[in-house]
Amino acid sequence: MMDKIFKFVEEKLLPPMAKFAEIRYLRAIRDGIISVMPVIMIGSFFILIALFPVPAWKALVADHVATLMIPFRLTTGLMSVYAAYGMGYALAKTYDMDGISGGVLSMSAFLLTAYPQPGMTAAGDALGNVIPMTGLDGSGMFTAILTMIFAVEVLRFCKEKNITIKMPPQVPKSVSRSFEALIPGFIIIVSVWFITHFLGFNINEALLQLFSPLVKIAGNTYIGVIIPVLFISLLWASGVHGYSIIGSIFRPVWAVLMAENMMAVANGGVAQNIGTEGLIGLFVAIGGAGGTLAMAILFTRAKSTYLKQIGRLSIIPGIFNINEPIIFGAPVVLNPILAIPFILGPVITASTAYFAMKMDWVSRISVDMPFTVPAPISGFLATGGDWRGTVLVLFNLVLLLLIYAPFVKAYDKKMLEQEQAGVEL
Structure with missing residues (x-):
């Protein structure tokens, strides 16, 4: 019986899943999100420090909760910003392009989906324009992925079609790379600005609505929990690193679910997602x-x-x-x-x-x-x-x-x- 299962996994299940996991975009998403994990883990510990459920500790830190939560809000609260850079860097490298340019343009495109608003201090003093952090955390991960792919693909297209500003060989490479990214950068920034702020299309809200059924199934249904667990074990038992393959597919959804839980607790609520x-x-x-x-x-x-x-x-x-x-x-x-x-x-x-x-x-x-x-x-x-x-x-x-x-x-x-x-x- 087990021999038949191994044969089925090896011959029928593994080849398409392995090919799917090795899709260029999925690899970049996986590597980009993994690169952000240390920052997220460190930031999330500050939730535990600020809200540790012991009355004596709560009383001790009551006046400092807002300060203790700053590392969390500027790490996990900006998860998608960091991920946009990491994913853009990783995807650009798969095309043998400059990773820094890919990362910066991806992050710029993602930030352009935000809506700056006039800010005020608690005393009512004007702060100038501020970017609300809503959508910059894990809830913006799908938007970060989309804008990353768009930015790097525009960069690649311009490079392949030679739509760049060429500098003389004597110019340092760092300066030359900056000029090479000018035209694709202009196309990327103007395109995202036009869609988001001129046409008024909220990319993040649209993507959240599109993927909300998937997030709900993965996060709060029994089948959404069991499927990745089962496939991870099946693949490992067949000699393949199951977590590497399944993680490549599920990790963007897991990141959204975890970010929602952390933000809920940080804002005084209760974590809702299970999976x-x-x-x-x-x-x-x-x-x-x-x-x-x-x-x-x-x-x-x-x-x-x-x-x-x-x-x-x-x-x-x-x-x-x-x-x-x-x-x-x-x-x-x-x-x-x-x-x-x-x-x-x-x-x-x-x-x-x-x-x-x-x-x-x-x-x-x-x-x-x-x-x-x-x-x-x-x-x-x-x-x-x-x-x-x-x-x-x-x-x-x-x-x-x-x-x-x-x-x-x-x-x-x-x-x-x-x-x-x-x-x-």
């Missing part, structure tokens, strides 16, 4: 894809000398959600015995995590955590200091131990027999 990237990384795949921390723990109790060594080598990296040693050491890849719990376990833990948050038994994720933060600390911090997040992580870890146990026992028996028979592993 964020953190749900998979922190509550479902405990120890890495497939929830392999449970497997590493069980391996340390194996009778097989080989599996016991793999377990001991894998358990420390597994605590920090790094599981390549056990995936390729056990191995899990193309292993019919271990692939079953590797695929089944995350589906079950995703179900418990989804329904626990759907029923409001556990707060939804509002702090973007590095994937290396070990369980169960990650569950507590990611949910904004909700102790029930820790309980959910531990509960899912126990579930994974129970799911893996019979399969590990069967595999251990097989490996022990081979060792006793002198079969080279």
Whole structure:
């Protein structure tokens, strides 16, 4: 049965998904958003610091909340601005063009979709024109992607058709690149300005309405949570980096969902979206894809000398959600015995995590955590200091131990027999 599944994944499922994930635009989106993740993670920690749910701490920082939230608002609150630059840089590099020009023009095009307004201080003094931050956070990610593609493609077109200002060879390259970007930059800026401010077409609102069904399905439905979890495990079990492929497809949506949660909490509300990237990384795949921390723990109790060594080598990296040693050491890849719990376990833990948050038994994720933060600390911090997040992580870890146990026992028996028979592993 598992051989048929592996064959189906390898022959039918993997080729189109791998080709789709390697589309130039998707690679640029993936690389651009990933480049912004450190800033987002650092910024989101300030939500936890400012709003940590302990009465004594709240009283201590009550007069400084606005100041503590500044790093969050200027990092996560401007997520799409940074992403527009990163994605534009990445896409331009795939065309062997200047990455800086691609990034700057993409960011400029994105900012032109905003609407400057007269600003006032609390005392009523004029500030001049200001750009509202609404739409510059994760909610503007789809607009950032669209304007990035437009800007870089215009830059590429002008370069291919030689519609640029050429400077003499003696001119420094940095200056020459600036002049080369003048004509495409003019086309980009005038085009976006004309659409947004002359025609009055709000690109961001239109894209949010267009993609709102997808965001709702991915963020707050059971099927939207299960599909990426299932495919990540299936691809890994077939020998392909499932998270790399599935993440390329889902990450823009995950970014929007997470930004909405963080902004809601930062503004005094409650996070609403369930299906964020953190749900998979922190509550479902405990120890890495497939929830392999449970497997590493069980391996340390194996009778097989080989599996016991793999377990001991894998358990420390597994605590920090790094599981390549056990995936390729056990191995899990193309292993019919271990692939079953590797695929089944995350589906079950995703179900418990989804329904626990759907029923409001556990707060939804509002702090973007590095994937290396070990369980169960990650569950507590990611949910904004909700102790029930820790309980959910531990509960899912126990579930994974129970799911893996019979399969590990069967595999251990097989490996022990081979060792006793002198079969080279």
